Amino acid sequence: MGGLFLLLRYVSFPVISLLNYLPIISRQSPKHANGLTVFFFVIASVFAFEYIQVWDFSRIKKILSGLVVLIVAFVSWLISKQGGFYAIEMGKALQHVSITLILFSAAIAALRLSAGWARYSISKAQYGVLAVLTAELILYIPFGNSNSVFLWARIGLSGLVLACGMLLLNHRYLTAGLTGFVALATYISLIVLPDTGLPVQFELDEPPAYMQWLREHTGSNYRTFGIQPETSSLGAIQDIGVVGPFGLQEFHNLVRLISNEEDLRGYEISTTFTLAGYMNFELEQYTLVKPIFDWIGVRYLILDHGYFNSQQRIDHIPLLSEPELRVAYEDERVTVIESQLVKPRVFFSPYYRVFHDQESILAFFQDDPREILGPPILEKGSIPETIKDSKSGEFPLPKIATELYTANRLRFAFEAPTSGLLVIKDGFYPGWRATIDGKDADVLRVNEKQSCVEMGRGGRRGAKGEIEEFSLNHVSPI
Numbered sequence: 001m002g003g004l005f006l007l008l009r010y011v012s013f014p015v016i017s018l019l020n021y022l023p024i025i026s027r028q029s030p031k032h033a034n035g036l037t038v039f040f041f042v043i044a045s046v047f048a049f050e051y052i053q054v055w056d057f058s059r060i061k062k063i064l065s066g067l068v069v070l071i072v073a074f075v076s077w078l079i080s081k082q083g084g085f086y087a088i089e090m091g092k093a094l095q096h097v098s099i100t101l102i103l104f105s106a107a108i109a110a111l112r113l114s115a116g117w118a119r120y121s122i123s124k125a126q127y128g129v130l131a132v133l134t135a136e137l138i139l140y141i142p143f144g145n146s147n148s149v150f151l152w153a154r155i156g157l158s159g160l161v162l163a164c165g166m167l168l169l170n171h172r173y174l175t176a177g178l179t180g181f182v183a184l185a186t187y188i189s190l191i192v193l194p195d196t197g198l199p200v201q202f203e204l205d206e207p208p209a210y211m212q213w214l215r216e217h218t219g220s221n222y223r224t225f226g227i228q229p230e231t232s233s234l235g236a237i238q239d240i241g242v243v244g245p246f247g248l249q250e251f252h253n254l255v256r257l258i259s260n261e262e263d264l265r266g267y268e269i270s271t272t273f274t275l276a277g278y279m280n281f282e283l284e285q286y287t288l289v290k291p292i293f294d295w296i297g298v299r300y301l302i303l304d305h306g307y308f309n310s311q312q313r314i315d316h317i318p319l320l321s322e323p324e325l326r327v328a329y330e331d332e333r334v335t336v337i338e339s340q341l342v343k344p345r346v347f348f349s350p351y352y353r354v355f356h357d358q359e360s361i362l363a364f365f366q367d368d369p370r371e372i373l374g375p376p377i378l379e380k381g382s383i384p385e386t387i388k389d390s391k392s393g394e395f396p397l398p399k400i401a402t403e404l405y406t407a408n409r410l411r412f413a414f415e416a417p418t419s420g421l422l423v424i425k426d427g428f429y430p431g432w433r434a435t436i437d438g439k440d441a442d443v444l445r446v447n448e449k450q451s452c453v454e455m456g457r458g459g460r461r462g463a464k465g466e467i468e469e470f471s472l473n474h475v476s477p478i
Contacts, residue, residue: 003040006033099155107132110162124169131165145194157186210334220405221344226275226302241274251427257365258289276307283315291369296425297345301337346400350420351375376423376446
């Protein structure tokens with residue numbers, strides 16, 4: 001029941017999906033309960049394996065019937081949520097339904113046969129169940145290739161493994177041996193022959209050439225968008241793409257700012273946000289909200305040729321003629337486009353604007369993304385007395401040297417010409433602490449989602465300042 005419950009949460013089944021709004025759980029993607037789900041099913045299979053001789057098939061039939069009704073109800077609800085049958089790619093849907101029915105029918109038939117053997121041989125029945133489990137698990141070993149021929153070959157491989165097990169249990173050793181040989185040959189073919197898929201050889205300690213180039217040109221001042229989240233860490237590059245449950249609410253608000261409704265809904269369901277691959281962020285949308293990308297320091301767009309090519313995506317082509325964008329790097333794997341209007345991740349501002357609350361700031365930037373390039377915005381009621389004094393005239397902006405930039409600690413050195421804000425474009429978190437010249441300073445939320453440190457007048461005007469951010473127990477998502 002626990003595994004079934006988590007599966008229903010995984011697919012956002014009505015009522016059960018309300019759990020996603022609870023504290024802590026709301027910060028975790030449903031898919032990140034997969035380990036616990038598998039654990040529940042492993043325990044259930046152990047009990048089923050041990051007590052096969054007392055299986056009550058009349059009860060099992062009722063449970064399976066209820067499960068089928070539940071699945072049909074959910075699929076119907078999901079179709080209506082997606083906009084009806086016209087919004088569904090019927091070819092792919094029919095393929096997936098067919099595969100599900102084939103696997104479900106084969107498993108039920110084999111388990112029913114195993115239960116029959118339990119009347120006179122418990123060990124034979126248990127080996128039958130083991131054959132079913134092995135056939136099911138073999139589906140997941142050769143993967144990473146979405147080609148339909150490859151998919152059906154995996155189904156065939158699973159069937160061969162199941163047939164081999166059943167033939168062995170019926171003492172058809174020669175036929176079982178031949179079937180096992182064909183299964184082994186099929187498995188090897190699925191690993192060796194395809195151009196894509198896993199396993200593949202990969203130098204984990206040696207980032208690809210384009211990542212090395214990006215690391216050299218981004219440093220700690222700029223970000224990228226377009227590297228798959230699980231691989232960007234190879235080159236120590238901060239890419240804003242995410243696949244995981246730990247994004248702060250501020251990152252959710254960033255996605256609200258830069259996404260259309262469809263991409264936002266996709267992120268809210270999956271907590272996945274990528275330029276290509278897991279989720280496709282339209283580059284037409286990028287041009288509409290480019291000031292926001294520039295402001296948060298996204299200097300490079302990474303166009304993976306595996307996705308951006310004449311057969312798949314060509315929405316990057318208009319970007320190549322934009323005067324403020326240029327191709328900065330290109331090899332056989334990627335094309336890197338650079339924004340020439342990108343802003344640094346840290347800057348000092350002697351001025352600020354004040355809005356009533358977060359929602360009003362968010363709506364302001366949604367109406368006109370270019371407004372984010374103006375003075376930073378603080379929420380009413382969060383402004384310290386030390387920076388409330390009004391200013392007039394122009395102040396030279398200091399050069400800010402980044403002396404340390406790690407997940408949990410940042411250090412900057414600069415000369416502040418007046419009181420103001422040191423804006424650090426990482427997601428705001430209330431547990432952060434900051435010091436200036438060894439003295440505590442307030443960490444504020446700026447522009448609705450980022451961080452800043454107030455710098456008052458008390459002996460600091462023109463002084464050498466060093467900020468250590470932020471003794472924190474939380475890793476910022478961007």
